[in-house]
Amino acid sequence: xxxxxxxxxxxxxxxxxxxxxxxxxxxxxxxxxxxxxxxxxxxxxxxxxxxxxxxxxxxxxxxxxxxxxxxxxxxxxxxxxxxxxxxxxxxxxxxxxxxxxxxxxxxxxxxxxxxxxxxxxxxxxxxxxxxxxxxxxxxx
Amino acid sequence: xxxxxxxxxxxxxxxxxxxxxxxxxxxxxxxxxxxxxxxxxxxxxxxxxxxxxxxxxxxxxxxxxxxxxxxxxxxxxxxxxxxxxxxxxxxxxxxxxxxxxxxxxxxx
Numbered sequence: 001x002x003x004x005x006x007x008x009x010x011x012x013x014x015x016x017x018x019x020x021x022x023x024x025x026x027x028x029x030x031x032x033x034x035x036x037x038x039x040x041x042x043x044x045x046x047x048x049x050x051x052x053x054x055x056x057x058x059x060x061x062x063x064x065x066x067x068x069x070x071x072x073x074x075x076x077x078x079x080x081x082x083x084x085x086x087x088x089x090x091x092x093x094x095x096x097x098x099x100x101x102x103x104x105x106x107x108x109x110x111x112x113x114x115x116x117x118x119x120x121x122x123x124x125x126x127x128x129x130x131x132x133x134x135x136x137x138x139x140x
Numbered sequence: 141x142x143x144x145x146x147x148x149x150x151x152x153x154x155x156x157x158x159x160x161x162x163x164x165x166x167x168x169x170x171x172x173x174x175x176x177x178x179x180x181x182x183x184x185x186x187x188x189x190x191x192x193x194x195x196x197x198x199x200x201x202x203x204x205x206x207x208x209x210x211x212x213x214x215x216x217x218x219x220x221x222x223x224x225x226x227x228x229x230x231x232x233x234x235x236x237x238x239x240x241x242x243x244x245x246x247x248x
Contacts, residue, residue, distance in 0.1 A: 012232040018243045026242055036238035103239075105232055 009108035017100040020074045044071045144198040146220035152197035158190045165213035
């Protein structure tokens with residue numbers, strides 16, 4: 001992997017037997033997005049601030065604050081994803097594949113990544129995840 | 141052991157000095173406030189305050205031995221944090237399944 005932050009990113013990938021146009025709609029049309037991801041007031045415009053809402057749980061109201069940073073139709077979509085004081089970035093990448101579309105979701109910012117510096121700096125999260133890794137390693 | 145409150149755990153570890161204290165105890169075992177102060181780079185009262193926050197989060201336990209109090213790490217209290225990270229992985233995989241269902245139902 002060329003991305004040095006990859007070890008601290010969460011990646012989920014799958015090839016869907018559907019054209020990129022259809023995946024793009026599912027990713028960017030708010031009512032469709034609500035059907036598979038979460039209730040939202042998303043709009044595919046750079047700088048758009050929106051929220052996803054999960055069911056509230058103990059110690060968390062379930063609100064995820066987001067801001068759109070990349071909109072490249074049929075190719076790439078990215079937004080910040082801030083929950084419980086931790087700001088991460090969720091990036092969707094679409095690539096045509098044999099008989100369909102390869103969809104990649106990368107959520108980064110769980111470590112000292114370039115994109116984790118906004119709220120992360122206030123909470124000191126970057127170094128936290130390093131420390132957590134070391135602490136867990138020390139337990140073995 | 142009673143479960144640690146995630147808010148206390150997150151808050152306790154959001155501070156770099158407290159993380160350093162926790163790390164120190166995890167790596168080198170039980171220590172007194174004096175011992176910890178040597179490594180912490182802050183005053184002894186400050187270390188004591190940090191220990192109180194760590195104790196509230198159940199990340200640290202203490203025991204008395206005569207006039208000295210010994211502190212040690214309770215890494216099990218990290219559980220809510222680890223759960224939270226794992227939750228994210230499971231969350232996205234489950235959402236991909238739902239996306240697959242939705243794409244099947246959508247017009248071509």
